[in-house]
Amino acid sequence: MGGIDTHADTIHVAAIDPWGRELGDKEFLTTPLGYRQALEFLASHGQVTVVGIEGTSSYGLGITRTASEAGLDVLEVLRPERSVRRREGKSDPIDAYQAAHAVLAGRATAAAKSAEVTALRALHNARRSAVKARAAAQVQIRHQLITAPLTSREKYRHHTAVRLIQALAACRPAVHADIEERLVLTALKSLARRHQLLSEEIAALDVELTSVIEQTAPHLLGLHGVGNSTAAQLLITAGGNPDRLRSEASFAALCGTAPVPASSGKTTRHRLSRGGDRRANNALHTIALVRLRNHPPTKAFAARQRAKGRSTPEILRMLKRAIAREMFKQLTRPHEHLGVHDLRPARQAKNITIDAAARALGIAPMTISYTERGKYLTPEVITRYREWLTTA
Template identity: 55%
Template sequence: MTSAVVDDTAEQDVFGGVDSHADTLHVAVISDNGGHLADAEFTTTAAGYAAALAFVTAHGHVIAIGVEGTSSYGAGFTRAARSHGHQVVEVNRPDRAERRRIGKSDPIDAYAAALSGRACGAPKDDTVAGIRALHNAARSAVKARTAALNQIGHILITAPDAIRAKYGHLKGTDRTDILARLRPCGDAVHAAVLAALKSLARRVKELTAEHEALTRALDSEVTVHNPGLRAAYGVGPDTAAQLLVTAGGNPERMRTEASFAALCGVAPVPASSGRTNRHRLSRGGDRAANAALYRIALVRMSSDSRTREYVARQIAAGRTKKEIIRLLKRAIAREMFRCLTTTVTVPGIADLRPLRQSKNITLTAAAQNFGVWPATISTLERGIRRDDDLAHAYRDWLQAA
């Protein structure tokens, strides 16, 4: 740890930089012209955050503090700094070429964060922290369930012939339900294999129930936080949560929809040189957000009439499916940005089911009138799927019936 003597320049303008870790954070202070003033290490506790802020402010008037990892290891310090009225800016990971040139250490990274703090953007706030936690828990439940299902399949491949013949042909929930009710018996090998299958099947059922509960909680949180985003066509609880986590609770820090598209990795990247003028697909950005936009595109390609018409026109124009999906993701990113940054009014549908029931009309009769499946009317009434045109037509039809 090094430090500098504080003299009569205490009222000079300074910038802070923080290299955050799980148990410690290294803080550096620079002057407004980039000169190194001091650095020190503190613990990631409330007392450590207070001491770090006092250390920075002791060297002058703090313009901003650059923090690497404001949404991870630096989240606690970021909250503490903001509560004291300091401006905190997000600092990107140091450039690899620069790191190879000057090396790496906590003081070096802290001073780099302080220098970067003079130009980087605002970090995400904490309003989506609950959604992030539920989303991560739900995804981990899915991964664990998938691993258990794969283990069941692998065990059945190498199981004794009698076990493989009896349970190998079963699929899906039928196999899980039957295996969960097993009573291991037979010789030592058979009993051990059956016990393993029963344990894994029960694990799958428990993880399935856990995932469903987490998804319901996530759906409720997302709907309250941004009803317009959740109501957009093809946007489910998981997809909406991922986009909210990517954008943060303060998406206004992204000034344009083009910056959001670049963040999601769907903005074409210039790849021109000399007489060649072209663009290529972006391989950067948040790949989880990119995957979320991809899932929305697939849903709309399969069930949204306007999207299907657009796809048909693009195919007629000679575009490939890959090119069409790229165009769709770019357009969807533009729509999602509007949902994230503006208040989108969601038409009410709570009156549809009571109105239908008061007229003694069945779901089947209503579906036949509009040429759709009864499930479409049911999901519309329950708010699971948004279709404003159908909702308006359905309401007018019910009122006239």
């Protein structure tokens, strides 16, 4: 068995036998040649059963891919706890041997992160950073306008956010004689153009994200409240932790939505966990908020819970736990593709207008149009619509 401690420029490789005896260790460069030499070094001690690697999605990504392409089983190894490091010390050889012993002892059971998850994470991270930068630019614009010269402040005071960005990006600071006003407008114009460029960048990244998700898990985008960003985050969480998908309870714990007892005395209640993947938790929170606003079954559920005296945080906790259960099923056993090609011909054959169908189902005409064109694939809407067309 092999263990590998990874760094930016080097990796340290150690080999042990099935009885835990140390066979040897050596350092290699993080280059294609260095990776091949590392695997040859392990093979020189006998048949390699499995390799434990620290940081399979960061510094260890290169050696992980090389080992996987060579047909070796690769497991993700967590770095030793601080208590172990204080007791046994720390060095590259020690860390490499500890990685090998973690595999032998069965402490390392997680499969290595896949290349697809790494690529999707890179795309998602780029989008998230662009969104943060755009929000920061907009905040700067609003704050700068507060202390801007009176003429500029009054000119742009009542603009909406979109109109404000457009107006500032098109303004001409050079025509102002007052130096303070000219320089402030120059700064505001720079921020507005940055905002526009970031918006274009986010739109381009959204197209790429949607394309990747439609190839890997198109059914996720058909769920109510799930957009490309939340779907990408759930795929990253699931793909990066396949060993945590043994049950929907373990997935809920991974996302930080497993209920934790918070009872005392005569009070019996639960709260959300503070642990888990907080980005996945945020994705579930976003889905819950969207459904609370415009998803009739969710709104009815919230009304029933409020009638029982539950607070909004408690209702959100219950919703996020239920959504985690739903997402687990979709990630592990996705529903069959819901074909919609028959809906429009069936409606037209009965001379039913979109407005009439919308009134009968109690939904917006645009929802009917989007559903027929495959742009709004909510399973319950498709089922209701198809059943209504059958009986209409």
